[in-house]
Each structure stands twice: as C-alpha cells, then as structure tokens.
Amino acid sequence: MKFFIDTANLDQIKEAQDLGVLDGVTTNPSLMAKEGITGRENILKHYVDICEAVEGDVSAEVIAVDYDGMVKEGEELAALHSQIVVKIPMIKEGVKALKYFSDKHIKTNCTLVFSAGQALLAAKAGATYVSPFIGRLDDVSTDGLNLIDEIRQIYDNYAFETEILAASIRHTMHVIDCAKIGADVMTGPLSSIVGLLKHPLTDIGLKKFLEDYKKGN
Numbered sequence: 471m472k473f474f475i476d477t478a479n480l481d482q483i484k485e486a487q488d489l490g491v492l493d494g495v496t497t498n499p500s501l502m503a504k505e506g507i508t509g510r511e512n513i514l515k516h517y518v519d520i521c522e523a524v525e526g527d528v529s530a531e532v533i534a535v536d537y538d539g540m541v542k543e544g545e546e547l548a549a550l551h552s553q554i555v556v557k558i559p560m561i562k563e564g565v566k567a568l569k570y571f572s573d574k575h576i577k578t579n580c581t582l583v584f585s586a587g588q589a590l591l592a593a594k595a596g597a598t599y600v601s602p603f604i605g606r607l608d609d610v611s612t613d614g615l616n617l618i619d620e621i622r623q624i625y626d627n628y629a630f631e632t633e634i635l636a637a638s639i640r641h642t643m644h645v646i647d648c649a650k651i652g653a654d655v656m657t658g659p660l661s662s663i664v665g666l667l668k669h670p671l672t673d674i675g676l677k678k679f680l681e682d683y684k685k686g687n
Contacts, residue, residue, distance in 0.1 A: 471649045472526075474657035476637070478505045478516065480523055482660045487524050489663070494526035496579070496601075496637070496657040498557070499533065514550060521551040529579045529599075531557035532567075540567040548576045555579050555598060560588045565595045572596025579635065586620040593625060593632040599655065604648070605638030614638070615647050622652040642666050 472493035475486045478501040486492040497520070502508070507516050517530045528551070532543040540563065544556040548571075555577040558564045564580065571578045572595060579599040580592035584607060592600045602621060604614025621634050636648040639658030642665040648656050656662075 471653065472633075472655040473663055474527075474529075474635070474655055475660060475663065476501070476639070476657040477659065478502045478507060478520070480519060483520060483523050486660055486663055491663070492524060492526065493655070494528060494553075494555075494657075495520055495524055496529040496557070496635075498531045498581075514546075517547070517554065518550055521553045524553075526553065527555045527577065527599075528553045529555045529557045529581075531581065532559075535559065535561060535563060537563040537566050537570075540564065541570055544571055544576065544578075557581050558597075560584075560592065565591050568592060568595035568597050581637070584617070586617065586624060589617075589621040589632075589634075590624055593628075593630040597632050599633050599635040601635045601637040601657075603638035604636055604644065605640040607638075608640070615644075615651060618648055618653050619651045 473491050474494040474496050475483055476496045478497045483495055502513055507513055521528050530547045532540045534540045534543050540558060547556050548554050556571055557579045558567050560580055560583050568578050568580055577598040579601055580597040581601045583589050583600050583602045589600045602617050607614035618636055633654035635655040635657060636653040637657050639645060639656050639662050642662055645656050645662055
C-alpha cells in the first residue's frame with residue numbers, strides 16, 4: 471500500500487518524508503487556503519515546492535468545472551513538474567477531461583468519488599487514481615469501507631489499472647481496514663500515519679528494557 475499525505479503544509483510533508491514511508495502528496499484548494507496560500511502564482515509555486523520536498527506523485531486540483539477550463543488548467547499544472555498528477559472532479563465534464571489527459575499520457579486523480587458507478591466511469595476514462603472519500607461517507611452513516619470493497623471487486627474483474635486511492639482518511643483504523651481490503655493507496659493527515667507507530671505495549675516494553683539496562687550498568 472502506498473502512503474500519501476493529505477496536506478499543503480511543507481513541515482508536515484517533510485516530517486512524513488523523513489520517516490521514510492511517504493509515497494506522495496494530495497492537496498486541494500481548501501488545504502492551500504488553510505496554509506494561507508492564495509493567488510494563482512503563489513499556489514503554482516507551492517506545488518513546485520511540494521514536488522521538490524518529496525519523491526512520488528503530487529496531486530494538484532483544477533478549479534474549473536467545464537471541459538475546456540479543466541484541460542487548460544490541467545495542462546498548466548502538469549507542465550509545472552514531472553511529479554504532478556492532475557486532480558479532476560467526478561462530474562460529466564470531468565470524465566471527458568480524464569479521457570483527454572489519459573490520451574495525452576498525463577496522470578490524473580479523479581476526486582470526490584462516492585459510488586462504485588462513479589469509480590467505474592473514472593477507470594473507463596483512464597484515470598490513474600480514483601479517490602473514494604470514505605470518511606465523508608461515514609459522516610452520513612454510509613459504510614465508506616464497503617465502497618472500497620466494491621471498487622476493488624470491479625477493478626479486479628476487468629483488470630483496470632486505475633489505482634484505488636482511499637481519501638478522507640480520519641484515523642489509523644481507516645488505514646488498516648483499507649489495507650486489508652486492497653486499497654492501493656491511502657491519503658490522510660500526518661496523524662493517521664504516525665499513529666500507526668503507537669501501541670501501549672511497545673511503550674511499556676521499551677521502558678522495561680531501559681530500566682533493566684540501567685540496573686545492570
């Protein structure tokens with residue numbers, strides 16, 4: 471399973487990168503605004519800064535919702551850096567844009583996916599990644615993990631190469647459960663990654679080892 475971090479914060483990205491398990495980054499306009507990054511030029515520069523801080527794919531989202539606008543923005547984003555993946559919303563015009571970029575061999579991430587049917591369309595259009603938002607489904611009393619399971623079955627049935635990128639990860643058990651049912655990638659906050667390190671028995675065991683070492687020296 472690939473680990474992506476979902477943030478625009480360079481310090482958090484570098485911390486995850488230093489851990490040695492980071493495979494990429496996902497961002498969106500909301501995450502950029504959270505870091506106080508506004509204005510088209512500043513946003514584009516920040517995408518380049520993120521690419522230079524990590525190895526692996528960096529998803530950069532288009533703002534346009536029409537086909538021509540998405541193509542124009544997507545080409546501009548893809549030209550910034552070889553690691554850029556163009557993030558496209560799951561709408562009718564977005565599916566058309568996914569096909570366009572697929573034909574141009576430009577990587578894409580189809581975002582805001584909430585059903586298996588949407589995921590099937592994205593794969594048919596040639597998306598590199600499809601991003602089902604499992605946390606947001608959980609928020610409305612729907613089983614987000616079941617959606618991952620459905621998409622995995624469909625993709626395996628037809629050998630689609632589109633990777634399932636589990637998004638809207640909220641906690642460590644989301645990560646574990648997605649790994650168990652075959653998500654190719656997870657993207658979440660830094661806390662969902664470093665949280666996997668923690669277990670009380672590890673802390674207790676290490677404390678005991680150190681206490682015993684001090685007694686003998």
